[in-house]
Amino acid sequence: METFIIQFLNGLVFSMLLFVMAAGLSLIFGQMNVINLSHGAFYLLGGYIGLSMVRQFENFWLSLFLAPLLVAGLGLLIEYFLLRRMYGAHRHLDQVLLTFGLALIAADLIRWNWGAYVESVDPPPQLAGQVAVFDIQFPLYRLSLIGFGLLLALALWLLIGRTRLGAIIRAGVSDAQMVSGLGINIQLVFAGVFALGTALAALAGVIGAPVLNLYPGLDFEILILTLVVVVVGGLGTLKGAFLGSLLIGMADTFGKALWPQFALFFIFAVMAVILLIRPSGLAGLKGT
Amino acid sequence: MSHLRVEGLRKHFGGVAALAGVSFTVESGERRAIIGPNGAGKSTLFNLISGELPPTEGRVYLDDRDITALPVHERANLGLGHTFQRNNLFLGLTVFENVRLAVQHRHKVAPQLFKRAASFTQVNEETRDLLQQLGLLDQADRTASALAYGQQRALEIALALATRPNVLLLDEPTAGMSPAETLEMTRFIESLPRSLTMLIVEHDMDVVFSLADRITVLHYGQVISEGIPREVRADPRVQEIYLGG
Amino acid sequence: MAAMGNVLHTFREWSLRHRKAVLAVLVILTLAYPYVVRSYWLSLAIEVLVFAIFAMSLDLLLGYTGLSSFGHAAFFGLGAYLLAYLTSTSELAWGITDNLLITLPAVMLGTALVAMLIGLFALRTSGIYFLMITLAAAQMLFSIAIRWSSVTGGSDGLVGVPRPVIGIGPLAVTIASREGFYYLVLALFLASWWLLRRIADSPFGWALRGIRENEQRMLALGYNTFRYKMGAFVISGAFAGLAGLLLAHFFWHAAPENLYWTTSGQVLIMVIIGGAGTLNGPILGAALMRLLPNFASSYTDRWQTVMGLVFILFVLFAPQGIIGLLRARRKEGE
Numbered sequence: 052m053e054t055f056i057i058q059f060l061n062g063l064v065f066s067m068l069l070f071v072m073a074a075g076l077s078l079i080f081g082q083m084n085v086i087n088l089s090h091g092a093f094y095l096l097g098g099y100i101g102l103s104m105v106r107q108f109e110n111f112w113l114s115l116f117l118a119p120l121l122v123a124g125l126g127l128l129i130e131y132f133l134l135r136r137m138y139g140a141h142r143h144l145d146q147v148l149l150t151f152g153l154a155l156i157a158a159d160l161i162r163w164n165w166g167a168y169v170e171s172v173d174p175p176p177q178l179a180g181q182v183a184v185f186d187i188q189f190p191l192y193r194l195s196l197i198g199f200g201l202l203l204a205l206a207l208w209l210l211i212g213r214t215r216l217g218a219i220i221r222a223g224v225s226d227a228q229m230v231s232g233l234g235i236n237i238q239l240v241f242a243g244v245f246a247l248g249t250a251l252a253a254l255a256g257v258i259g260a261p262v263l264n265l266y267p268g269l270d271f272e273i274l275i276l277t278l279v280v281v282v283v284g285g286l287g288t289l290k291g292a293f294l295g296s297l298l299i300g301m302a303d304t305f306g307k308a309l310w311p312q313f314a315l316f317f318i319f320a321v322m323a324v325i326l327l328i329r330p331s332g333l334a335g336l337k338g339t
Numbered sequence: 340m341s342h343l344r345v346e347g348l349r350k351h352f353g354g355v356a357a358l359a360g361v362s363f364t365v366e367s368g369e370r371r372a373i374i375g376p377n378g379a380g381k382s383t384l385f386n387l388i389s390g391e392l393p394p395t396e397g398r399v400y401l402d403d404r405d406i407t408a409l410p411v412h413e414r415a416n417l418g419l420g421h422t423f424q425r426n427n428l429f430l431g432l433t434v435f436e437n438v439r440l441a442v443q444h445r446h447k448v449a450p451q452l453f454k455r456a457a458s459f460t461q462v463n464e465e466t467r468d469l470l471q472q473l474g475l476l477d478q479a480d481r482t483a484s485a486l487a488y489g490q491q492r493a494l495e496i497a498l499a500l501a502t503r504p505n506v507l508l509l510d511e512p513t514a515g516m517s518p519a520e521t522l523e524m525t526r527f528i529e530s531l532p533r534s535l536t537m538l539i540v541e542h543d544m545d546v547v548f549s550l551a552d553r554i555t556v557l558h559y560g561q562v563i564s565e566g567i568p569r570e571v572r573a574d575p576r577v578q579e580i581y582l583g584g
Numbered sequence: 585m586a587a588m589g590n591v592l593h594t595f596r597e598w599s600l601r602h603r604k605a606v607l608a609v610l611v612i613l614t615l616a617y618p619y620v621v622r623s624y625w626l627s628l629a630i631e632v633l634v635f636a637i638f639a640m641s642l643d644l645l646l647g648y649t650g651l652s653s654f655g656h657a658a659f660f661g662l663g664a665y666l667l668a669y670l671t672s673t674s675e676l677a678w679g680i681t682d683n684l685l686i687t688l689p690a691v692m693l694g695t696a697l698v699a700m701l702i703g704l705f706a707l708r709t710s711g712i713y714f715l716m717i718t719l720a721a722a723q724m725l726f727s728i729a730i731r732w733s734s735v736t737g738g739s740d741g742l743v744g745v746p747r748p749v750i751g752i753g754p755l756a757v758t759i760a761s762r763e764g765f766y767y768l769v770l771a772l773f774l775a776s777w778w779l780l781r782r783i784a785d786s787p788f789g790w791a792l793r794g795i796r797e798n799e800q801r802m803l804a805l806g807y808n809t810f811r812y813k814m815g816a817f818v819i820s821g822a823f824a825g826l827a828g829l830l831l832a833h834f835f836w837h838a839a840p841e842n843l844y845w846t847t848s849g850q851v852l853i854m855v856i857i858g859g860a861g862t863l864n865g866p867i868l869g870a871a872l873m874r875l876l877p878n879f880a881s882s883y884t885d886r887w888q889t890v891m892g893l894v895f896i897l898f899v900l901f902a903p904q905g906i907i908g909l910l911r912a913r914r915k916e917g918e
Binding site for chain 3: 428439455
Binding site: 084088155275312 | 885895
């Protein structure tokens with residue numbers, strides 16, 4: 052029973068991390084119809100920048116703000132100089148190819164700068180140590196991660212569902228031309244959404260580092276899982292990202308505990324089953 | 340020779356009823372025009388019959404065979420051909436290659452893996468003949484995207500005809516055409532064999548009255564009038580919706 | 585750039601006129617190649633030919649059918665591992681036979697079957713979903729290869745793959761030398777090229793192009809597009825498996841890297857840079873992408889970054905690849 056609760060909590064932790072990633076990916080896709088294959092690279096970059104900052108300034112909280120900001124800045128540059136050249140119908144594949152090329156470059160440069168070994172990051176001292184949950188000792192940091200994830204989900208839900216900006220983003224999902232016809236600078240919206248998406252990935256990287264560590268190859272591992280999450284949950288919706296990350300986060304954690312060699316196979320099987328029953332995902336937009 | 344029957348067709352999009360119960364029969368060899376003001380449900384009806392959309396309720400019968408659950412390609416293979424309102428061509432391929440795709444499927448040689456397509460003389464000849472009929476032979480080697488709009492519209496019909504359907508659904512065949520092109524297209528459709536059952540959605544009344552044997556008038560997703568052109572033209576309900584109340 | 589275009593143009597005109605002579609020279613060069621160059625260049629040529637088969641197989645799927653698979657390494661690596669299981673002397677393998685007459689059809693069949701299995705799920709989706717599923721499928725195979733060490737040899741892969749044997753009984757010949765292997769790979773490359781060319785120019789190949797251009801219209805014409813896409817998926821998977829088989833023989837082992845996303849990325853880059861949908865373009869792309877790391881790595885360790893940059897430049901400015909650029913140049917000249 053004890054192991055079950057621990058695994059369940061670990062599953063929640065991983066789900067929250069996946070949610071932050073999936074929300075970013077889904078946002079970018081919903082707005083620009085682009086699957087950003089460098090999303091995992093942004094995660095890893097955020098994590099490594101966080102690591103360097105912690106080593107430099109010995110302050111985890113600083114990196115929590117700065118790393119996503121820096122990476123978002125990079126995202127803006129990429130959007131402005133590279134992606135923007137390829138807007139327009141029939142270039143969606145080219146955009147995806149571009150992000151793929153970026154992912155290759157990023158993976159190489161990251162390994163060059165931070166090395167090929169596994170790096171671990173300590174949680175901030177304020178969140179170190181363990182707490183009692185149902186008479187079980189569980190790391191405080193991981194618990195706070197769950198809380199953070201839920202808060203972020205709420206914040207994003209409010210932003211997308213209740214604000215004017217959110218309405219613009221949702222409208223952009225169905226008709227970018229219409230939105231710009233209403234006098235809203237669609238280029239700015241695209242840039243902003245892309246920056247937000249990459250910031251979320253970097254944020255996930257920073258908060259995830261004490262749990263998953265950092266190493267070359269993690270970028271792609273987390274990208275694959277995020278892709279599975281959005282396929283299962285349904286592209287373009289926040290609810291889908293949330294449901295999908297819960298399902299996949301749990302499946303991955305329990306899968307690794309029960310059949311370590313086949314964890315990813317198990318996840319793939321889950322995805323296949325979901326796709327057979329509901330091709331547009333659990334909560335996806337019809338016709339995606 | 341095939342006949343088409345629809346029974347109680349309804350289509351709801353969310354809370355909106357685009358079609359609220361449409362039934363009629365098109366006899367073998369008949370040319371039926373579907374008219375009605377914008378929003379009457381003509382396109383929806385068209386898509387329900389072609390199979391591009393599933394109905395919320397109701398059935399579609401081809402020669403008394405229930406095809407309601409059949410996907411588009413199976414309906415096509417049963418002899419139901421349709422065009423698209425907005426040109427839906429193979430823009431990156433040449434005119435010849437466009438039509439050949441349809442013809443090679445009809446000849447059932449499409450699954451052939453090892454013989455070069457250029458060596459199927461029957462297919463190639465039939466393709467050329469059809470292009471000639473539609474006045475597109477001199478454009479045969481041009482990429483479809485380079486054609487003028489009217490020529491693309493002609494290619495649109497050529498594709499549907501190339502499969503030699505028994506029932507042909509035409510979605511606004513003269514849309515966006517100049518008066519001269521419209522006349523040419525009307526004459527061409529008129530010249531098609533009488534064994535071909537036709538259902539034409541149209542806005543241009545001149546085209547409708549010169550082509551149709553019978554007309555079905557839609558309004559707010561329902562049939563409000565049906566009959567031969569003379570009757571429909573005289574129907575006060577039809578006059579009201581077209582000339583205002 | 586214009587001067588180079590002129591040179592190419594003149595060369596092309598000249599070669600067209602003296603077609604037979606040029607062909608004869610090319611054939612002699614190709615056949616004599618192993619004996620006029622050093623072993624480094626011989627190995628390079630073998631690699632290029634193997635990857636050319638791999639790239640052509642992806643082109644059938646991506647360039648002709650329009651299915652963006654980002655996980656083609658799945659079949660490549662699978663071919664390598666299947667071959668390793670069949671031939672290797674390692675205790676992890678089955679070590680049944682090293683006869684190419686058996687292993688070649690077996691591996692291609694095996695890869696084709698797995699392709700059919702994956703295709704049953706993946707081909708129900710399209711565009712972005714298909715992309716993601718193929719990516720995930722390849723990664724799934726990779727994770728099995730790396731984690732299930734007791735069966736797959738883990739990160740070391742399956743070693744002990746011998747060189748192939750061709751023939752039956754007393755007529756069996758072991759292709760032991762590198763020169764001999766070169767001729768084997770060359771022959772299989774030419775056979776693959778010929779077969780794929782015929783498939784591309786067949787009615788089936790044109791149906792694939794139709795699906796790429798406008799799947800909705802193909803359905804309206806009566807085509808069961810799922811079956812055609814499945815056909816393309818299976819054929820391209822089988823040829824990727826063939827390439828993997830040859831690689832495993834050449835390097836004497838199958839490795840998890842053969843299944844990794846960077847391998848899928850490499851072959852994708854080869855197809856795009858060479859020119860998708862041309863079958864010849866990917867051959868060029870394969871040559872470029874195998875030569876580039878070899879040259880670049882003598883100047884910098886960051887050859888993967890260089891490769892990525894070159895790729896991005898093509899995607900941005902020349903998405904039709906080298907072949908596309910050449911064709912555009914020719915059209916301008918007309």
